[in-house]
Amino acid sequence: MTSRNADQWQTPPQLPPTHYVSGNVYTDPGIFDDERTKIFGRLWRFACHESELAAQGDFRTLDHVGMPLIVIRGPDRIVRTFVNTCSHRGAKIIHEISGNAARLTCFYHLWSYDALGACIDIPRPEGYAATGLRMDDCGLRAVRTETKFGLIFINMDDKAPSLEDFLAGSLDRFEDLLGGGELEVFHFNRTRIDANWKAWMETNVDAYHTLMHVALRRTQIDKGRTVDIFENGHIGGGGQKMNYDNYKGWNARTDSLALPGAPANDMRTTHLFPNAMVLSRGTVIRIDTIIPIDQRHTLIEFRGLGLKGDSSETRRTRMQHHNQFWGPFGRNIPEDAFAAEACEKSFGGGAAQYQIIARDENRTAQDDIGLRTFYAAWSACVGRPPQAPSNR
Ligand code: FES
Ligand SMILES: [Fe+2]
Structure with missing residues (x-):
C-alpha cells in the first residue's frame, strides 16, 4: 500500500478505540462547552x-x-x-x-x-x-x-471531593522538592498559542516527541523512564536522567545547586488533569497552566521556582537553567508551541481526521499510556468517546 484514497483516509485507524483520537475533540463547537462546564466547572x-x-x-x-x-x-x-x-x-x-x-x-x-x-x-x-x-x-x-x-x-x-482526594497521591513525588526548602516563583510569563488547549497538554504528556527537541535528543537519557498512572487522570513520569554537558555550550548541573530531595541531573513530572504540568529538573521547577481561551486559542502561564534563600549568583544560575529549556527563547517552549499549532492547522481545517496514540511499551520509555490516560479521564468527564466524540 502507498497513499490512501478519500474513503480510506476517513476510515478510523485499525486500532483499539483507546489508541486513537478523532480530530473532532479539537473542533466540534459543542465539545468546548462541555469541557467548560463538566471539566473546568467541576475539577480542581x-x-x-x-x-x-x-x-x-x-x-x-x-x-x-x-x-x-x-x-x-x-x-x-x-x-x-x-x-x-x-x-x-x-x-x-x-x-x-x-x-x-x-x-x-x-x-x-x-x-x-x-x-x-x-x-x-x-x-x-x-x-x-x-x-x-x-x-x-x-x-x-x-x-x-x-x-x-x-x-x-x-x-x-x-x-467536589477534597483536593487531597482529587490529587490521589500524584504530587507525592514532589514532596521533597516542593516542601523541602522554602520556594519562590522567580519567573512568570504568559504565551498565547493558536491551538486547542489539549494540543499543548499533549506536548507535555507525549514522551515520544522528545525526538523533536534537539536539546533533549542530546541531553536526556530515557533509559529507566517509567510512566505512573493515578486516579482522576493524573500522569507521573520519572527515572529520566540528564546529561546537560552533551549539548554544546551547556554545563553539567552540580549537586550544590540541587533542590532538596533530588540530584541535579534528576528529572520528574506530574501532569495534573486537566491542565497543569509540574516538572522538575533537579535545580529548578517549572509549573505550567493551560488556560483555554476558546476552542482554538490557549493561554499558557509559565512559572519557574527556586529556593527563596538563593544568593544572587545562585539565582542567576538557576534562572539560566530554567531559561535554557523553558524561557520564551528556550530550546523547548517555542518548539512545543510550533508542534501544537501545527496540529491545529491540520485538524482546524479538516486536513487531519485522527491522531494515533498507540505506542505500548509497558509503561516505560515512550509509551503513549499517558495520552490514553488523559483521554480516558476526559471522556469520563464530558461523556463522549474520544475516537467519535460527536456521537453521543
Ligand atoms: S460598582 Fe461595580 S458595577 Fe457598579
Ligand atoms: Fe516538548
Whole structure:
C-alpha cells in the first residue's frame, strides 16, 4: 500500500478505540462547552504558588476559561478566592494580574469589598433605602481554595471531593522538592498559542516527541523512564536522567545547586488533569497552566521556582537553567508551541481526521499510556468517546 484514497483516509485507524483520537475533540463547537462546564466547572485547578501571595492583601487574578477570579491573602493570612465580578452591575473588578490591596474597589460605581469577600461600602446608600437592598447580601462569590505543597488550587464546584482526594497521591513525588526548602516563583510569563488547549497538554504528556527537541535528543537519557498512572487522570513520569554537558555550550548541573530531595541531573513530572504540568529538573521547577481561551486559542502561564534563600549568583544560575529549556527563547517552549499549532492547522481545517496514540511499551520509555490516560479521564468527564466524540 502507498497513499490512501478519500474513503480510506476517513476510515478510523485499525486500532483499539483507546489508541486513537478523532480530530473532532479539537473542533466540534459543542465539545468546548462541555469541557467548560463538566471539566473546568467541576475539577480542581492550579491557581498560583503561595510565595506569590506572601503578604496580607497580596492578590493574583486569573482567567478560568472565561471566568475572572481573584486569589487574595486576607488579614488572617488565609488565602481565599472569589469570582472577580462586582455584585452591583457585574463589572470585572480588578484588572491587574497581581498586586496588593487593602480593599477591592470596583471602578464603575465604587462599591468595595474586603479580602473576606464581604461588601463593605456602597456609595450613597440612601438611594437604596426605599428598595431595602442590604450590603450583607452583596458579598462576592467565594470559590473553594486549598493548598498542597505550597501550590494553591481552586474549584468552582462547592460539592467536589477534597483536593487531597482529587490529587490521589500524584504530587507525592514532589514532596521533597516542593516542601523541602522554602520556594519562590522567580519567573512568570504568559504565551498565547493558536491551538486547542489539549494540543499543548499533549506536548507535555507525549514522551515520544522528545525526538523533536534537539536539546533533549542530546541531553536526556530515557533509559529507566517509567510512566505512573493515578486516579482522576493524573500522569507521573520519572527515572529520566540528564546529561546537560552533551549539548554544546551547556554545563553539567552540580549537586550544590540541587533542590532538596533530588540530584541535579534528576528529572520528574506530574501532569495534573486537566491542565497543569509540574516538572522538575533537579535545580529548578517549572509549573505550567493551560488556560483555554476558546476552542482554538490557549493561554499558557509559565512559572519557574527556586529556593527563596538563593544568593544572587545562585539565582542567576538557576534562572539560566530554567531559561535554557523553558524561557520564551528556550530550546523547548517555542518548539512545543510550533508542534501544537501545527496540529491545529491540520485538524482546524479538516486536513487531519485522527491522531494515533498507540505506542505500548509497558509503561516505560515512550509509551503513549499517558495520552490514553488523559483521554480516558476526559471522556469520563464530558461523556463522549474520544475516537467519535460527536456521537453521543
Ligand atoms: S458595577 Fe461595580 S460598582 Fe457598579
Ligand atoms: Fe516538548
